[in-house]
Amino acid sequence: xxxxxxLARWLVRNGDDAEDIVQEAFxxxxxxxxxxxxxxxxxxxxxxxxxxAMNFLRKRKPDVTMDxxxxxxxxxxxxxxxxxxxQSRREQxxxxxxxxxxxxxxxxxxxxxxxxxxxxxxxxLEIPAGTVMSRLSRARQRLLNELAPAEEVRHELP
Amino acid sequence: xxxxxxxxxxHARLDNELDVASAITVDRHLSECRACAAQYTALVNLQKxxxxxxxxxxxxxxxxxxxxxxxxxxxxxxxxxxxxxxxSAPTVVGVAASxxxxxxxxxxxxxxxxxxxxxxxxxxNHLRALQPGHLFDVESSDQHTVKPWFQGKTDFSPPxxxxxxxxxxxxxxxxxxxxxxxxxxxxxxxRQHVISLYASSSPGAEGKFVLQELGGYHLLHWxxxxxxxxxxxxxxxxxxxxxxxxxxxxxxxxx
Numbered sequence: 001x002x003x004x005x006x007l008a009r010w011l012v013r014n015g016d017d018a019e020d021i022v023q024e025a026f027x028x029x030x031x032x033x034x035x036x037x038x039x040x041x042x043x044x045x046x047x048x049x050x051x052x053a054m055n056f057l058r059k060r061k062p063d064v065t066m067d068x069x070x071x072x073x074x075x076x077x078x079x080x081x082x083x084x085x086x087q088s089r090r091e092q093x094x095x096x097x098x099x100x101x102x103x104x105x106x107x108x109x110x111x112x113x114x115x116x117x118x119x120x121x122x123x124x125l126e127i128p129a130g131t132v133m134s135r136l137s138r139a140r141q142r143l144l145n146e147l148a149p150a151e152e153v154r155h156e157l158p
Numbered sequence: 159x160x161x162x163x164x165x166x167x168x169h170a171r172l173d174n175e176l177d178v179a180s181a182i183t184v185d186r187h188l189s190e191c192r193a194c195a196a197q198y199t200a201l202v203n204l205q206k207x208x209x210x211x212x213x214x215x216x217x218x219x220x221x222x223x224x225x226x227x228x229x230x231x232x233x234x235x236x237x238x239x240x241x242x243x244x245x246s247a248p249t250v251v252g253v254a255a256s257x258x259x260x261x262x263x264x265x266x267x268x269x270x271x272x273x274x275x276x277x278x279x280x281x282x283n284h285l286r287a288l289q290p291g292h293l294f295d296v297e298s299s300d301q302h303t304v305k306p307w308f309q310g311k312t313d314f315s316p317p318x319x320x321x322x323x324x325x326x327x328x329x330x331x332x333x334x335x336x337x338x339x340x341x342x343x344x345x346x347x348x349r350q351h352v353i354s355l356y357a358s359s360s361p362g363a364e365g366k367f368v369l370q371e372l373g374g375y376h377l378l379h380w381x382x383x384x385x386x387x388x389x390x391x392x393x394x395x396x397x398x399x400x401x402x403x404x405x406x407x408x409x410x411x412x413x
Contacts, residue, residue, distance in 0.1 A: 001225065002217045009215040019221050026225055090211040097213060111173065112205065113214040118175050137169045144200055147207065 003042060003114050004049045010109045011053040012060075013098055025052040040120065047124045050106065057102075096146040104139035107132055159187045161194055168198050172205060174278055178374045178392070181285055189289065276337050276388070277370060277377050283334055283343070284354045284375070284390045293345055293352070294330035304331045308342050314385060316342035316357040319408035326353065326401055336388075346401070353391035353401060357409075360386045367402055369395055378402045382409050 004025060009018035025048045032048070097105060110116045110124060111132075118129045125132070164187045170176045171184045188195045287293050296307040305318040311333050320328065326346045334343045334356065341358040367380045376398045378389045387409075389402050 001222065005217040005221065006214045015215075015218070018215075019218065022221065023225065090213060093208060093211040094213045097208075112208045118170070118173065133166050133170055133175070136173070137166050140169065140201055140204055143208075144204055147204070 004045055006113060007046055007049050007106070007109060008053050010097070010105060010113075011050065011102070012056060017056065017060075021049065021052050021056055025049040028052060040123075043116075043120050043123045046110070046114075047126070050124060093147065096143050099146070100139055100142055104135050104142065107135040108139040108143075111136055159183055161187075161191060164188075164191070164194050165197070168194065168201060172198070172201050174281075174373055176373065178285070181373065182288070185285065185289060277372060277379070279336055280354075280356060280377060280388045280390050281372050281375055283336065283356075284352075287332070287343070287345075287354060288352060293332070295332040297330040299328050299330075301328060304328060304344065307331060308333070312340050312342050312359075314342075314357070314359045316344060316355075317405055317409035318344055319405065321346065321401075321404055321408075324400070324404055325349075326404070348391070348393050348397055348401070351391055351393040351397075353389060353393060353398070355401075355405060356388040356390075358386055359384055367399065369399070371395075380406065382406055385409065 001022075005018055005022050008021040008025070009015060012018055012021060025045070029045055029048050097108060100108065106125060107121060110121045111118075116124070118132045121132045122129045127135075164184060167176065167180065167184050168188075171181055176184065188198055296304055298304050301318045301320050305315065308316055308331065316331075318328065318331070322328075326348055329345045329347050329352075331342060331344045334341045336356055336358060339358045339360060341356045344355040344357070346353045346355065361381060361384050367378055370377050370379075375390055375392050376395050378398050380387055380402060387402070387405065389398055389405070391398055391401075393401075
């Protein structure tokens, strides 16, 4: 359940919508229970969550805002020491992930936060395992570019 | 292997998704190519950074309650259907539904628990050690040479029994750090297969041998008294089990 919510939240980037999606996905899962062909229930559930979220995003207007906590720029903080706080670094990581293109974001979230294997990710996203690898590669390269400068600034501070 | 071929494989290596042969090929490239090695280090750090910041979102308790109560209603309905023997089709669906939902709702064992992190570390360490020149700090088939070598280097004395008659040949030892703990790595050979035994002083649940398979390797973990042990190798699981019980027996006798 936690995984379902986490994935939905990363896909739609908004807490309220994520809640709706999880509820809808669970109802769908319940109705479609006889289509469950065995295997990993978590992978099955996550792919239902993803499909539900995708349908939702298709209907949603593109200019809907993301969560405030993801847009709150920690680096705008007047106190540079403040920006070093654990919390803001977490927000920084979150914002960097949230800014990734959807196909890179979902692969990265399933791998780094949910700890799924390439095979499991491939099953949820319905893509070949090789594509999982190349998407992770692109996603990580972007994160390195986004997050590395902050790391350097951190070290240069007295 | 050139850098262009290596680049995507660095990710698979990082995620422990490579078979052993490819992992070794990638590691060889990393030891030769500074640019790729730097990239790999950056990726390792990125992965650690993400893990440390825990960017995942937790389920709001309100939603959990809502889902749980809905689930209970459905479960009651299913139980009712199940109690009616003539409803055979819904019974099958109902039972399947309950099982699947229980699988989802029951708190899942965290796949990335600390034992698994250590297992991955151990396997990485073992693979790294298989590279030329990395296997030993002390190279000897004599237990009386290998065992004393650890004196003053670790605050425990690792078991280094002579298992020649059981088909496990002692070849040496080295000092390692696993999960921020000093560990004695004792190396044995079973025919052409290398077995690394890691001993460190951290007490755990006694008496249980936990076997897992990772990237074609077997890892066996157990604890005895104040010590924890890991054995890793590409030998058959049964051989590794034999090896572990011999070591465990020897550790009990202070050898």
